[in-house]
Amino acid sequence: MISVENVDLTFETNDGPVHALKEVSLEVKEGDFVSFIGPSGCGKTTLLRVIAALETPTKGNVIVNNMPPDDARKAREYGYVFQAAGLYPWRTVSGNIKLPLEIMGYSSKEKEERTKKVIELVELKGFEKKFPWQLSGGMQQRASIARALAFDANILLMDEPFGALDEIVRDRLNGELLKLWERTSKTICFVTHSIPEAVYLSTKIVVMSPRPGRITDVIQSPLPKERTLEIRDSKEFIQIAQRVREGLKSGHLDEDL
Amino acid sequence: MKRLIINNSILPILTILLFIVIVWYLAAIPMNSEKVTRQFKNLSFTEHVEKTWNLKKPKLPTPHQIVNEIINTTFYKKISSKRSLVYHGWITLKATLAGFILGTFLGIILALGIVHNRAMDLSVMPWVIASQTVPILAIAPMIIVVMNSVGVTGLLPKAIISMYLSFFPVVVGMVKGLRSPDQMQIDQMRTWSASPNQLLWRLRFPSSLPYLFASLKVGIAASLIGAIVGELPSGAISGLGARMLAGTYYGQTVMIWSALFAAAFLAASLVFFISFIQNYTLRKMAILR
Numbered sequence: 001m002i003s004v005e006n007v008d009l010t011f012e013t014n015d016g017p018v019h020a021l022k023e024v025s026l027e028v029k030e031g032d033f034v035s036f037i038g039p040s041g042c043g044k045t046t047l048l049r050v051i052a053a054l055e056t057p058t059k060g061n062v063i064v065n066n067m068p069p070d071d072a073r074k075a076r077e078y079g080y081v082f083q084a085a086g087l088y089p090w091r092t093v094s095g096n097i098k099l100p101l102e103i104m105g106y107s108s109k110e111k112e113e114r115t116k117k118v119i120e121l122v123e124l125k126g127f128e129k130k131f132p133w134q135l136s137g138g139m140q141q142r143a144s145i146a147r148a149l150a151f152d153a154n155i156l157l158m159d160e161p162f163g164a165l166d167e168i169v170r171d172r173l174n175g176e177l178l179k180l181w182e183r184t185s186k187t188i189c190f191v192t193h194s195i196p197e198a199v200y201l202s203t204k205i206v207v208m209s210p211r212p213g214r215i216t217d218v219i220q221s222p223l224p225k226e227r228t229l230e231i232r233d234s235k236e237f238i239q240i241a242q243r244v245r246e247g248l249k250s251g252h253l254d255e256d257l
Numbered sequence: 258m259k260r261l262i263i264n265n266s267i268l269p270i271l272t273i274l275l276f277i278v279i280v281w282y283l284a285a286i287p288m289n290s291e292k293v294t295r296q297f298k299n300l301s302f303t304e305h306v307e308k309t310w311n312l313k314k315p316k317l318p319t320p321h322q323i324v325n326e327i328i329n330t331t332f333y334k335k336i337s338s339k340r341s342l343v344y345h346g347w348i349t350l351k352a353t354l355a356g357f358i359l360g361t362f363l364g365i366i367l368a369l370g371i372v373h374n375r376a377m378d379l380s381v382m383p384w385v386i387a388s389q390t391v392p393i394l395a396i397a398p399m400i401i402v403v404m405n406s407v408g409v410t411g412l413l414p415k416a417i418i419s420m421y422l423s424f425f426p427v428v429v430g431m432v433k434g435l436r437s438p439d440q441m442q443i444d445q446m447r448t449w450s451a452s453p454n455q456l457l458w459r460l461r462f463p464s465s466l467p468y469l470f471a472s473l474k475v476g477i478a479a480s481l482i483g484a485i486v487g488e489l490p491s492g493a494i495s496g497l498g499a500r501m502l503a504g505t506y507y508g509q510t511v512m513i514w515s516a517l518f519a520a521a522f523l524a525a526s527l528v529f530f531i532s533f534i535q536n537y538t539l540r541k542m543a544i545l546r
Binding site for chain 2: 052054073074075076078079080082083084086088089090099100102103104131133151
């Protein structure tokens with residue numbers, strides 16, 4: 001589905017070049033839930049942006065849905081959920097969800113149908129006519145996910161979508177996201193800096209470390225596809241979490257900490 | 258809420274107004290005394306003061322004289338009459354609105370160019386700023402004379418001067434407004450593969466509206482000043498500017514002051530009108546709540 005091969009990315013800044021990604025290789029299969037985890041500056045968001053064709057790698061090869069990422073972007077092969085909900089204040093919830101559909105030129109009948117479907121999917125029924133400021137942070141982020149789902153792309157790229165929310169809301173949305181993933185069978189790439197979130201959600205955990213941004217470990221999760229919050233107390237869960245923590249630590253050893 | 262507004266804004270304004278009126282009446286006494294002593298002999302103090310407040314051609318006319326003149330020339334003259342303030346006000350208003358519309362369009366077009374084209378960003382903005390450092394009083398006669406020589410007179414030259422003043426706040430405000438969406442919002446549009454037009458109409462333009470309205474309020478007041486300045490050097494016989502000029506020629510101070518107040522009232526109404534549209538639009542867009 002997504003293949004990243006030997007990708008290097010260097011940003012030219014006023015303080016000299018910054019090596020954001022170094023020799024990054026990764027395979028994401030259809031239906032995978034992949035988490036990118038690591039400290040800030042490890043390039044996890046940059047990697048997601050490379051897949052989304054929002055950044056162009058300096059070196060290396062990226063294939064998304066059998067095409068170069070920029071073609072995939074133009075073909076609207078993925079939905080992207082940003083850290084902030086980024087809803088337009090002058091549009092209602094349903095107006096915001098319709099925005100990408102308008103841009104993509106869907107008929108008004110189809111716009112209505114799709115909006116209705118994704119609003120039910122993210123459990124925002126009854127809030128269609130509300131403006132963003134009338135919603136809580138969690139509901140805004142759900143609307144933002146609905147907007148990314150509205151045009152039914154196979155891939156969902158999420159950049160710390162719940163990073164700004166409190167833990168209780170985050171747990172709930174994580175549960176909902178898992179349900180949604182199961183129902184829609186999408187391929188999800190998910191950036192986070194929370195170990196429990198990464199382990200709870202993913203089928204594959206990609207551990208990254210900074211300066212230069214690189215992958216230090218890829219963990220295939222043995223957890224079953226159907227998960228409840230209680231799974232976090234299981235032995236497997238704790239073992240994976242430990243391995244992630246080890247991976248994060250080993251990344252730091254290189255910098256004489 | 259209403260009551261709060263009344264308590265918070267009307268009372269201080271009225272207090273200041275009362276203060277100004279008192280100072281005004283007091284100032285009129287010494288200003289007009291000389292003329293009164295020349296015209297009348299053996300007046301008591303109260304009679305003297307009363308005369309200073311009611312001279313036909315005073316150095317400083319008093320508020321009630323101006324109010325009387327405004328009422329007289331507004332309500333008791335035919336609107337088509339050359340002595341009607343409404344007639345002159347309308348002439349100036351036409352030029353103001355024409356210049357305002359031209360200036361707003363010019364401003365928006367320049368801002369769009371500046372935001373979308375790097376070459377324009379670097380080359381146009383310094384000229385826009387330079388244009389406003391030249392005093393309008395120096396430019397206005399040139400515009401009138403040049404346009405007159407090619408046979409264009411009347412409304413258009415005045416509107417051009419209005420435009421010259423009013424496009425500036427619109428350019429500055431709209432450049433800022435069109436650039437107000439953050440990188441994330443622009444990236445988001447990119448992920449949907451939105452066209453430049455869609456980016457403009459669905460994101461940049463709506464985001465810029467609060468900035469546009471702030472600019473329009475400055476712009477319309479500047480337009481009125483432009484129209485009045487445009488009437489001064491042209492030897493125009495109608496318009497509020499012409500009225501002020503005629504007043505100075507004939508020593509009709511009451512006429513000057515009443516034209517001045519009419520212009521101030523017009524400016525205030527225009528700004529208020531834009532504010533009204535602003536509140537309505539932004540409320541409707543749920544930006545203001």
